[in-house]
Amino acid sequence: MRRGPKDTAQMTAQVDALVQAAGQAANAGRWQDAERLWSQVRTLAPDHPQALYSLAIHAFQRGDFTGAMELLKAANAAAPDDPLILMTASVVQRERGDIDGEWQAIIDCLVIDPYFLPGMLSKAGFLERQGRTKAAANVYRDVLKVSPPEAHWPDALRTQLQHAREAVEAHTEAFDAHLQASLAGPRAALEIAATGRWAEAASILTGRTQPYWSNANQLSVPRLPPVPFFDRADFSWVADLEAATPAIRDELRAVQQTGQDGFSPYIAYNPGEPVNQWADLNHSDRWSSFPLWRGGVPVRENLDRCPRTARALEAVKMARISGLCPNAMFSVLAPHTWIPPHHGETNARLVVHLPLIVPPGCTYRVGYERRTWTEGEVLIFDDTLEHEARNDGDEPRVVLIFDVWNPLLSAAEQDMVQAMTTAARDFNTEA
Structure with missing residues (x-):
């Protein structure tokens, strides 16, 4: 029916x-x-x-x-x-x-x-x-x-x-234990400079970590290898800078003895701006800086207070990138403070740390590699790789930070970086 x-x-x-x-x-x-x-x-x-x-x-x-x-x-x-x-x-x-x-x-x-x-x-x-x-x-x-x-x-x-x-x-x-046992012989034959590469390769193979790539906030130069830390021996100015550590540290201490005049929070977003991972450090003195150069402009009153540091920086060919570099500062990380993972502005430049005051318990990671600062021994790294810093000690950690050119760029490419960033700045500047 x-x-x-x-x-x-x-x-x-x-x-x-x-x-x-x-x-x-x-x-x-x-x-x-x-x-x-x-x-x-x-x-x-x-x-x-x-x-x-x-x-x-x-x-x-x-x-x-x-x-x-x-x-x-x-x-x-x-x-x-x-x-x-x-x-x-x-x-x-x-x-x-x-x-x-x-x-x-x-x-x-x-x-x-x-x-x-x-x-x-x-x-x-x-x-x-x-x-x-x-x-x-x-x-x-x-x-x-x-x-x-x-x-x-x-x-x-x-x-x-x-x-x-x-x-x-x-x-x-x-898997990691198996790899470590199997690779002991071949690892012993590696040059010291290559051991970090193959330690990271093993970590990626096991799935413990993922590859770290350059991730620039502004200008990304393609086809540059993502090298976390560069060899100090490849930079002619390193020895003279490291020899000046005691004098630079004395100037830092003299500045600190005058109080916090000239120091300000490194993270300082305006109200209404998204702070992302920086919420805990926004406008906080737990990570502060004393700028010597900022966005390519010298901070004269601060440089005048630190003449020996200023001369040491003049002897280094700092990167000059329109509206961005050079930067130079004393960076102070308070005890028990963590700078969360982040990325830098461009892989056309490298960042240099000259550690001045390093209490026990301070560590630094760029990509896969972890380092501890040693007073008077520079670290040179590509900060467009994810990086973070910790001070788990009981005293402030202070480093002198500044920018240099990535040595893998030719002089003509450095000029191209300058021309490109200038053109971008001009285009994005409102009348």
Whole structure:
């Protein structure tokens, strides 16, 4: 008997009412009522995927695995694009002891949606139970890549996601130990300057860290290699500058003895500007500076107070980039202060640190490499690589900071940098 539009609408309304009632019964823990209502839905609509799926869950809870699988197959036929149905089928197959059926259900689920987190976790868990811990760790690694940040992990998956992270960490530790043992011989044959490169290569290979690339806030010169720290021996002015450390430190101390006159917070965003990672240090004296050059302009009153430092800087070919360089300053980092990871303005220049006062507990990271400052020994680095600094000591840390040209640029390229930044500044300057 053919149904008319009115009959169809009435049946649809009846089914919808039963679906709502079944859901309410299940939420209230009235499982028998819920199953009865779902059965009524199935009587009216035999191919109703939600009814078939829910009845399969009831059968599974009763231990009727065969009946649950039949219902799940019918639900899958009715809703072939729903990965949850196949995900549930894999659980039933596992309880039945059908390993091949479990695996096939997981694969079929991921064919529908390769990024379905429960399916990915089930795949990793299956591999882990079969003793294939390395393959499982690789799947868990993919899980963590596509999962939301931990604060937004679904409660139903939180335990599994935590296990995924632990499995990846254990795999990384084991892989790293294997690499260290295997590479001991070849490492011994390396030149000292190359050891950092291959230590980082091993870290990237294990997944412990990602490659660090230059990320300039302003001008990025392409095809320059992302070198974290440059060799001091490649800069002719280093020896003379380091020899001047005691005199420069004396001038610093003389300036400090006059109070904080001339020192100001290094981070100073205006109200309404996004501060990002700088919220804790914005307008804070925990990271302060005494500028000698700022954005290519000499700060004369400060240079006059530090004549020996000014002469030392004059002997260095500082980078001159329109509106940006040179910069030079005494940088003071207060005890127990962290400068969070950030990037510099351009890889056309390098940044130089001459450490003047370094208490124990001060460290510096550029990209993968971590260093400790040594008083009187310069560090020269590309600050467009992610970098951060810590003073975990009990006294302030002070370094003299200034800019020099990246030595991998020719004189003609230095002129190109100047021309390009000048043109950009002119274009962006309002009349």
